[in-house]
Amino acid sequence: MKVGNRHYRTIWLNDDGRTIDIIDQRWLPHEFRIVNLRNVEQVAVAIRDMWVRGAPLIGVTAAYGMAIAAAEDASDAHLEKTWEYLNETRPTAINLRWALNEMLATLKPLAEGDRAARAYERAFEIANEDVELNRSIGRNGLEVIRKIAATKKPGEPVNILTHCNAGWLATVDYGTATAPIYLATEEGIPVHVYVDETRPRNQGAQLTAWELNGHGVPHTLIVDNAGGHLMQHGEVDMVIVGTDRTTSRGDVCNKIGTYLKALAAKDNGVPFYVALPSPTIDWTVDDGVAEIPIEERDDREVTHVQGKTEDGKTVSVRISPEGTPGANPAFDVTPARLITGLITERGIAVASTEGLKALFPERS
Numbered sequence: 284m285k286v287g288n289r290h291y292r293t294i295w296l297n298d299d300g301r302t303i304d305i306i307d308q309r310w311l312p313h314e315f316r317i318v319n320l321r322n323v324e325q326v327a328v329a330i331r332d333m334w335v336r337g338a339p340l341i342g343v344t345a346a347y348g349m350a351i352a353a354a355e356d357a358s359d360a361h362l363e364k365t366w367e368y369l370n371e372t373r374p375t376a377i378n379l380r381w382a383l384n385e386m387l388a389t390l391k392p393l394a395e396g397d398r399a400a401r402a403y404e405r406a407f408e409i410a411n412e413d414v415e416l417n418r419s420i421g422r423n424g425l426e427v428i429r430k431i432a433a434t435k436k437p438g439e440p441v442n443i444l445t446h447c448n449a450g451w452l453a454t455v456d457y458g459t460a461t462a463p464i465y466l467a468t469e470e471g472i473p474v475h476v477y478v479d480e481t482r483p484r485n486q487g488a489q490l491t492a493w494e495l496n497g498h499g500v501p502h503t504l505i506v507d508n509a510g511g512h513l514m515q516h517g518e519v520d521m522v523i524v525g526t527d528r529t530t531s532r533g534d535v536c537n538k539i540g541t542y543l544k545a546l547a548a549k550d551n552g553v554p555f556y557v558a559l560p561s562p563t564i565d566w567t568v569d570d571g572v573a574e575i576p577i578e579e580r581d582d583r584e585v586t587h588v589q590g591k592t593e594d595g596k597t598v599s600v601r602i603s604p605e606g607t608p609g610a611n612p613a614f615d616v617t618p619a620r621l622i623t624g625l626i627t628e629r630g631i632a633v634a635s636t637e638g639l640k641a642l643f644p645e646r647s
């Protein structure tokens with residue numbers, strides 16, 4: 284996506300042809316920092332500590348991590364050890380395991396001497412596939428926005444609420460939930476986005492707001508707890524969010540707080556859509572609440588908040604008393620019954636086993 288007058292992806296191969304460069308998202312919106320990841324350990328830290336985040340981007344970063352590993356030592360043992368090491372970085376987004384499996388399946392049939400080159404090639408392919416999947420999600424989601432726009436008075440915007448960041452920063456480019464918003468804006472359909480701040484890591488306030496600003500999309504930052512009130516007062520025409528893992532029956536695991544938005548949307552008759560590329564579907568899992576591991580992050584993310592001082596320093600300050608512990612589940616699961624539609628690269632599926640199999644018959 285364009286940042287100033289330059290087009291960026293969130294991750295790319297460094298000119299040295301071996302290491303990878305990423306946008307270090309911890310410093311946005313105040314600083315746009317690019318960092319170079321030189322080895323598998325640095326890739327693991329970048330994923331675990333959310334220098335990069337977002338299910339598809341986590342997967343692509345891990346894929347490049349496998350390529351760096353293959354360049355170090357292309358033996359089965361080293362690749363399998365790297366698989367384990369990177370798979371442990373974050374437990375919830377299925378794209379991480381999907382990408383690692385994809386890389387192992389690509390490399391193991393090859394002679395060791397051919398593995399490194401193919402690994403970088405495959406990682407780059409996965410990155411490009413992500414961009415194409417997101418463009419398709421954008422086109423399919425645009426239909427939903429167009430239909431709502433047709434019910435509005437001329438010039439009146441389609442009011443969309445989104446939670447966390449499922450934008451281009453969560454993927455290689457375009458995003459999932461934001462892709463239809465970007466296409467609608469480019470087509471001249473008036474849209475306005477309510478951006479949930481998304482405590483505790485504030486991906487909405489710090490990342491989605493930054494993205495929408497950069498793309499000229501009208502938006503308003505709101506506290507997470509305001510969404511239900513806005514829906515009660517007819518201020519929200521639709522909700523669109525991303526997902527870190529969607530089950531074979533359409534249960535959706537996403538950033539903590541998504542479930543509460545879905546409940547409010549159901550109670551107020553507001554359409555609730557989830558945008559996802561098919562690698563985010565975990566066909567081996569049925570009941571999301573019972574089966575999806577929910578990442579528990581450091582409670583310091585709850586007891587402290589990061590911001591920028593007036594003199595430009597990024598600081599983290601405590602907001603609760605010393606000694607008050609925090610609980611920090613990073614995701615929750617929205618049951619399929621609360622979801623209006625799953626916007627995939629192949630079209631919009633009803634959130635059900637049958638709905639997903641209709642779009643992905645090869646999974647029947």
Ligand SMILES: CSC[C@H]1O[C@H](OP(=O)(O)O)[C@H](O)[C@@H]1O
Nearest residue numbers: 336337338447449453525537538
């Ligand atoms: C397009 S996936 C985006 C998804 O990932 C985010 O989680 P995190 O920032 O912790 O990686 C959030 O759940 C987004 O909806």
